[in-house]
Amino acid sequence: MxxxxxxxxxxxxxxxxxxxxxxxxxxxxxxxxxxxxxxxxxxxxxxxxxxxxxxxxxxxxxxxxxxxxxxxxxxxxxxxxxxxxxxxxxxxxxxxxxxxxxxxxxxxxxxxxxxxxxxxxxxxxxxxxxxxxxxxxxxxxxxxxxxxxxxxxxxxxxxxxxxxxxxxxxxxxxxxxxxxxxxxxxxxxxxxxxxxxxxxxxxxxxxxxxxxxxxxxxxxxxxxxLGRWRVLRLEPLRKVGCEAHCHLCAESCWLGLDPRAGAPDSECDSCGRCIGVCPSSRLVLRVPVRDLPGRPQ
Ligand code: SF4
Ligand code: SF4
Incomplete structure (x- = not known):
């Protein structure tokens, strides 16, 4: 947000x-x-x-x-x-x-x-x-x-x-x-x-x-x-890599989460701080639709 x-x-x-x-x-x-x-x-x-x-x-x-x-x-x-x-x-x-x-x-x-x-x-x-x-x-x-x-x-x-x-x-x-x-x-x-x-x-x-x-x-x-089943999720794009030794997203998360490895757990509040600091623009907030062709991964 x-x-x-x-x-x-x-x-x-x-x-x-x-x-x-x-x-x-x-x-x-x-x-x-x-x-x-x-x-x-x-x-x-x-x-x-x-x-x-x-x-x-x-x-x-x-x-x-x-x-x-x-x-x-x-x-x-x-x-x-x-x-x-x-x-x-x-x-x-x-x-x-x-x-x-x-x-x-x-x-x-x-x-x-x-x-x-x-x-x-x-x-x-x-x-x-x-x-x-x-x-x-x-x-x-x-x-x-x-x-x-x-x-x-x-x-x-x-x-x-x-x-x-x-x-x-x-x-x-x-x-x-x-x-x-x-x-x-x-x-x-x-x-x-x-x-x-x-x-x-x-x-x-x-x-x-x-x-x-x-x-x-x-x-x-x-x-x-209830957030375990939430529709809107933070996800890392699979085709984009993290920069070496970069921990900026984890450091920016006020709830102490680490979004690098995959969708952060149900604790994520979708605040978007980690998205803003990621130098690779790797994190997105979206409704996961993994199987649709042409969708960015
Ligand atoms: S969206 Fe906010 S709460 Fe969720 S992982 Fe990123 S910084 Fe943490
Ligand atoms: S509702 Fe969320 S932001 Fe408000 S006090 Fe509770 S945990 Fe903190």
Whole structure:
């Protein structure tokens, strides 16, 4: 994916998350505006005065007729409610009749994971964007630790099964922690999310570079699980060789993968960094159609 498009998408997500209460276009499918008391209760003590100040200064936020709604873990676009299946499984576990629109939206997101693997990680996730930012700030004394990749499946199971013992770990999903922490910083609530996000970023900064995304995130684990069957894949062209001793693609991969030997495993998020640095233009992102004559190999 084009670097600037990726950055624009990630910046838009961060801005949307930060502006959720102020824009008031962002609620879970039922209303597009909160009453002042509810606003304060949901987002923190500063939400009400800040939203009122915005309204006095800029006027009321645009009325989008329900075309854009959602929450931290879902987004409603013109009647489609795209929802994170992990959060859904956890949050709707106790409901006898979960809303059909949300169930369909969750299924649609599962299908997107099946088709494109970890594309959410590569193009949209706000934690992934912050993790890459933090990796540029790593001090010399930072450790080069790593965690086993199966840990992500443990955290995935913990988030999905927590409601069975009456708990919820949804706010620990890294992307959710970003949204909640940003709201907390702006509106004065969600101190817990600020601490969770700070802890995750600090671990990436000092203990293991991108360790949260490589090995801890439940969402990354689910996407890589379904990504085994993904349609869009990164592949090296068989007729093009690597330059001698070149490791540029492996060095550029933020998920620690090595695309030289063949299609990288299901962990690949199709971000395209390795494609951009390859001096032989050997790597391509495509739907594999190996048997068609005339297709570049
Ligand atoms: S692994 Fe998790 S936190 Fe990292 S980019 Fe993917 S969804 Fe975001
Ligand atoms: S292998 Fe390439 S496309 Fe896949 S995650 Fe690594 S850098 Fe991105």
């Amino acid at each position: 084009n670097r600037w498009l990726r950055r624009a998408l990630q910046a838009s997500v961060l801005l949307l998350l930060a502006g959720i209460p102020a824009l008031q276009i962002w609620t879970v499918g039922v209303t597009t505006r909160w009453a002042p008391e509810e606003l304060e209760q949901r987002y923190g003590p500063l939400a009400r005065p800040l939203v009122e100040l915005c309204a006095r200064t800029f006027g009321d936020p645009p009325e989008l007729g329900g075309l854009l709604t959602g929450g931290i873990w879902s987004i409603g676009l013109g009647g489609f409610e795209l929802a994170d299946p992990i959060a859904l499984a956890s949050l709707l576990a106790g409901l006898a009749w979960p809303p059909v629109a949300l169930l369909l939206g969750g299924a649609l997101v599962l299908l997107l994971h099946l088709a494109f693997g970890r594309l959410f990680c590569g193009a949209l996730c706000p934690y992934g964007a912050l993790s890459r930012l933090v990796s540029r700030l790593r001090p010399r004394f930072a450790l080069e630790g790593s965690l086993p990749r199966w840990l992500g499946f443990v955290t995935l199971g913990a988030v999905v099964l927590a409601p069975l013992v009456g708990g919820s770990l949804v706010s620990l999903l890294p992307y959710a922690a970003v949204g909640l922490a940003m709201q907390g910083l702006v509106f004065g609530g969600w101190l817990g999310a600020v601490l969770v996000l700070g802890g995750l970023l600090l671990s990436d900064l000092l203990l293991w570079e991108h360790g949260v995304c490589r090995s801890l995130c439940p969402s990354g684990a689910l996407q890589s699980l």
